[in-house]
Amino acid sequence: MKTFNPIKRGYLALEEWLNISFGGELNPLYHLGTLTFFFFWIVLISGIYLFIFFDTSLSGAYNSVEYLTNEQWYLGGVMRSLHRYASDAAILTILLHMFREFALDRYRGFRWFSWLTGVPTLWFVVTLGITGYWLVWDELGLYVAVLSAQLMDALPIVSGSMARNFLEGQLTDRFFTLMGFLHLLGQPVLLIFALWIHVKRLSHVEISAPRGLALGSFIALMALSLYMPAESHAPADLGKVPATLNIDWFYLNIYPLLDHWSAGNVWILSIGVTMFLMIMPWLPPKKTGHAAVVHLDECNGCGQCADDCPFDAITMRQRTDEARWEYEVVVDDKLCAACGICVGSCHSSNIFRYKNKTLDTGIDMPQFPVDEVRQKTAEVISGIEGDTKILILGCDHAYDVKQINEPGIGIMTLFCSGMTPPSLVEYALKNGVDGVLLTGCRNGDCFYRYGNIWMDKRLDGDRKPVLRERADKSRIEVFRAAETDGKKLTQKIDEFKQHLILLNKEDAATTADNGTDGGAS
Amino acid sequence: MTSALRVILQIINYTIFMFLVGYFSIYPQFKHLEDDQAMITLAISHAGERREECRKIPPEELAKLPPNMRTPMDCPRERSPIVVELTLDGKVVISDNVEPPGLYADQGIDIFQSIKIPAGKHLLSLKMNDSVRVEGPTFTHKQDINLEPAQLLVIQFDSENGKFTLN
Numbered sequence A: 001m002k003t004f005n006p007i008k009r010g011y012l013a014l015e016e017w018l019n020i021s022f023g024g025e026l027n028p029l030y031h032l033g034t035l036t037f038f039f040f041w042i043v044l045i046s047g048i049y050l051f052i053f054f055d056t057s058l059s060g061a062y063n064s065v066e067y068l069t070n071e072q073w074y075l076g077g078v079m080r081s082l083h084r085y086a087s088d089a090a091i092l093t094i095l096l097h098m099f100r101e102f103a104l105d106r107y108r109g110f111r112w113f114s115w116l117t118g119v120p121t122l123w124f125v126v127t128l129g130i131t132g133y134w135l136v137w138d139e140l141g142l143y144v145a146v147l148s149a150q151l152m153d154a155l156p157i158v159s160g161s162m163a164r165n166f167l168e169g170q171l172t173d174r175f176f177t178l179m180g181f182l183h184l185l186g187q188p189v190l191l192i193f194a195l196w197i198h199v200k201r202l203s204h205v206e207i208s209a210p211r212g213l214a215l216g217s218f219i220a221l222m223a224l225s226l227y228m229p230a231e232s233h234a235p236a237d238l239g240k241v242p243a244t245l246n247i248d249w250f251y252l253n254i255y256p257l258l259d260h261w262s263a264g265n266v267w268i269l270s271i272g273v274t275m276f277l278m279i280m281p282w283l284p285p286k287k288t289g290h291a292a293v294v295h296l297d298e299c300n301g302c303g304q305c306a307d308d309c310p311f312d313a314i315t316m317r318q319r320t321d322e323a324r325w326e327y328e329v330v331v332d333d334k335l336c337a338a339c340g341i342c343v344g345s346c347h348s349s350n351i352f353r354y355k356n357k358t359l360d361t362g363i364d365m366p367q368f369p370v371d372e373v374r375q376k377t378a379e380v381i382s383g384i385e386g387d388t389k390i391l392i393l394g395c396d397h398a399y400d401v402k403q404i405n406e407p408g409i410g411i412m413t414l415f416c417s418g419m420t421p422p423s424l425v426e427y428a429l430k431n432g433v434d435g436v437l438l439t440g441c442r443n444g445d446c447f448y449r450y451g452n453i454w455m456d457k458r459l460d461g462d463r464k465p466v467l468r469e470r471a472d473k474s475r476i477e478v479f480r481a482a483e484t485d486g487k488k489l490t491q492k493i494d495e496f497k498q499h500l501i502l503l504n505k506e507d508a509a510t511t512a513d514n515g516t517d518g519g520a521s
Numbered sequence B: 001m002t003s004a005l006r007v008i009l010q011i012i013n014y015t016i017f018m019f020l021v022g023y024f025s026i027y028p029q030f031k032h033l034e035d036d037q038a039m040i041t042l043a044i045s046h047a048g049e050r051r052e053e054c055r056k057i058p059p060e061e062l063a064k065l066p067p068n069m070r071t072p073m074d075c076p077r078e079r080s081p082i083v084v085e086l087t088l089d090g091k092v093v094i095s096d097n098v099e100p101p102g103l104y105a106d107q108g109i110d111i112f113q114s115i116k117i118p119a120g121k122h123l124l125s126l127k128m129n130d131s132v133r134v135e136g137p138t139f140t141h142k143q144d145i146n147l148e149p150a151q152l153l154v155i156q157f158d159s160e161n162g163k164f165t166l167n
């Protein structure tokens, strides 16, 4: 029994709304990582342009930015605005990305690594924004500089007072040049490295946002840049306190706290939140099932499972047995998510093999081997009653199909849609069901990243192992449903049933016709 | 869903996105200082006096030391803490007591504190003690000040000349 989880429900409602607006393919929530990368691209390109005109000295910085903003508003000004708004948008998508992974419980278990390594990237992005505001050297830049220095002074690592640097008569270009170096080179390089680690345990990582979304969000940022160009405050004046500030809350949210708290307490809060985020995957931990196991006798080293594995847990190596194949596959237990997608990818999982003995396959899940899958499917099919029999193949992470309790319907669930060998569908059709409905996580939103995508491709004949041509496609339906899509799924099942009744009638008519013809000849 | 409706919904979503990005990139405005406030920053960088006076080592004691250690003066490294108090119109607004850092408590201290005060005229008085061997303040300073709104008054200590500087 699944418990009601308001955060997940809330997320799914937002996802649903965006699905209605954008369709499944272009739902921004399915592309938050790539959208963030896209915003980084805009930041990079606009940043390079700004750098050409930027004067990296204390005395020249402000005026060079003013020149871009005012005199060259049509290009430099737009670039500056894009640079700012794309950075802000990136924070928005990163926060949504975190919310999504959290709401869908995709941050624990085998995902601990991605979550844990995501946290420092957040620090790198935010501090990159902070040095950016510093460089404008307006009142806000001064405010950020002085308060950052006070924060640094509260750390036991810095000897002497950094904040003293910002007193009249003390200020030199030294610090400013360091900030310039950090913002223009040091921090971006660090961020790229951190992101590389962040996605290291995943395969088939998409970096480019879909064209439609990239275009849409670019137009939006462009419109915003023209409507509300980014502007500076008054130039920094060391003899004056910046009084009223237009704070960028995406990046500078921590500073106003310093009006009420000591620097030490602000550190405790930031480090506390960071630590909490970092240990979240273990609060409480989530157990990952038994890793996939390779049966070399049945593996010819084709590598399909290695290619399909969404978590890079399967690699190829030279054969270690006497078999005539060149390669074999190995599973890294630590990386395996126990999704079973590899079982669906293995051509040896063909359900029609070894009819009268145990069905061994090249790679299998010990907790639910493919032989058991076959037996269980046979049992479910034989238990279906009624004239129109439907087998629903579901997964463990989407709408809980076991709740469906209708005559004429048999339910079978696997760890993931992608664990389904396509031959299982054909097997069901051959063994007495009128139709097979495959469900599972919403398109683009597979719990195991690629399960439903690979499955759809197998059914369409685009990815091995393919559903054989002889399987009657008119009796196969695919409808993905999340936890909150029960109604839609029930409606779909009804429609499918009507469709099958019609097909059965047509078939009966054809058989009868053939029978009559046969009798006449 | 007709594609026209979808386009409208997308425009709505992009507008929400633009609004969120544009709004939080500058609003809500943050008032670091109220319109009638000014700020005083106390920025002191100073090394306290030694806790104990240097002692001239008598020749007979000196002779007992290994040749490379024979310095005529014995100066214990430990320095005094700095106690500083800033009073405005008779009210203490900053009061700090900072122990010297370093393994041997022998280094200079840094104080950097800012306070917001109402702009206008005030009587400012400063007291500092930098020696445990002296009771009461070793340095004092009194001055009438008149601060404009948003003005920053920086108070420093000139260790060389032993006086506070205000600018």
Ligand code: HEM
Binding pocket: A032, A033, A034, A036, A037, A094, A097, A098, A101, A106, A107, A111, A114, A115, A116, A118, A119, A121, A122, A125, A195, A198, A199, A202, A204, A205, A206, A207, A277, A449
């Ligand atoms: C700098 C910002 C970030 C970028 C550009 C980014 C990008 C990405 C990308 C491209 C993926 C792969 C998604 C996929 O192909 O399925 C990913 C996965 C993930 N990210 Fe991030 N990320 C960022 C920050 C974060 C943060 C701050 C967290 C959380 C603290 C986080 C948590 C995760 C998790 C848990 C996954 C694993 C998803 C999965 O296994 O399906 N990310 N990220």
